[in-house]
Amino acid sequence: MLKRETKLTAVQSEEPEAHGPEANIDPAAELPPPPAGENLPSAGSVAEAEAGSVVEPPAQTEIDRLKVERDQLLDRLARMQAEFENARKRAERERAEYRDYAAGSVVEQFLPVLDNFELALKSTGSAHQLRSGVSLIVKQMEEILQKMQVSAIPAVGEAFDPRIHEAMGTVDRDDVPDQHVAEEIRRGYKLRDRLLRPALVRVAHNSKQVSE
Numbered sequence: 001m002l003k004r005e006t007k008l009t010a011v012q013s014e015e016p017e018a019h020g021p022e023a024n025i026d027p028a029a030e031l032p033p034p035p036a037g038e039n040l041p042s043a044g045s046v047a048e049a050e051a052g053s054v055v056e057p058p059a060q061t062e063i064d065r066l067k068v069e070r071d072q073l074l075d076r077l078a079r080m081q082a083e084f085e086n087a088r089k090r091a092e093r094e095r096a097e098y099r100d101y102a103a104g105s106v107v108e109q110f111l112p113v114l115d116n117f118e119l120a121l122k123s124t125g126s127a128h129q130l131r132s133g134v135s136l137i138v139k140q141m142e143e144i145l146q147k148m149q150v151s152a153i154p155a156v157g158e159a160f161d162p163r164i165h166e167a168m169g170t171v172d173r174d175d176v177p178d179q180h181v182a183e184e185i186r187r188g189y190k191l192r193d194r195l196l197r198p199a200l201v202r203v204a205h206n207s208k209q210v211s212e
Helices: 002-012 043-051 060-122 127-147 207-211
Strands: 150-152 165-172 181-186 189-191 194-197 199-205
Touching: 060 127, 127 150, 165 181
Parallel strands: 165 199
Antiparallel strands: 150 189, 181 199, 189 194
């Protein structure tokens, strides 16, 4: 009996080591700092992670900045539209002024011709004198047209050209080549190389040349 009790006492006297997994930890003891380079998650990051896909709205200052930028762009667009409208009106006004100036310069040159026509109507001379006066007026008009680079289109004796002649019919003429202008009804004019109006003509039909 004495031998068995001694053995039990020896077993009960063995205590576990302090550094084992079941070691007693003093709550008042200070915890050691984390290892260098290791960042522990903060409370904010943990909350963001828990929030998942929730996106925070932009700051109020960013919204205000975007509103100011929008207002500046709208103001710039309104200014550009106003400038474009003013430029369009100015161009139309300049074109109208140029047309008026061009028309005025042309009319001014023909005013002396109108004066001579009025004098001819008031004249009490003979028919021969009246005809001579009208001939001088026509010559005066032709000089004005030449200054404006307006020239008459050749007609009688010329080959018929549909680009500058407008046929009003045909006439039988043996003294004029076939398909040539025999008569001029109304004179045509051109400004430099631009056709103002075609000449109204009658075209010759030469039966002799046709039969040959």
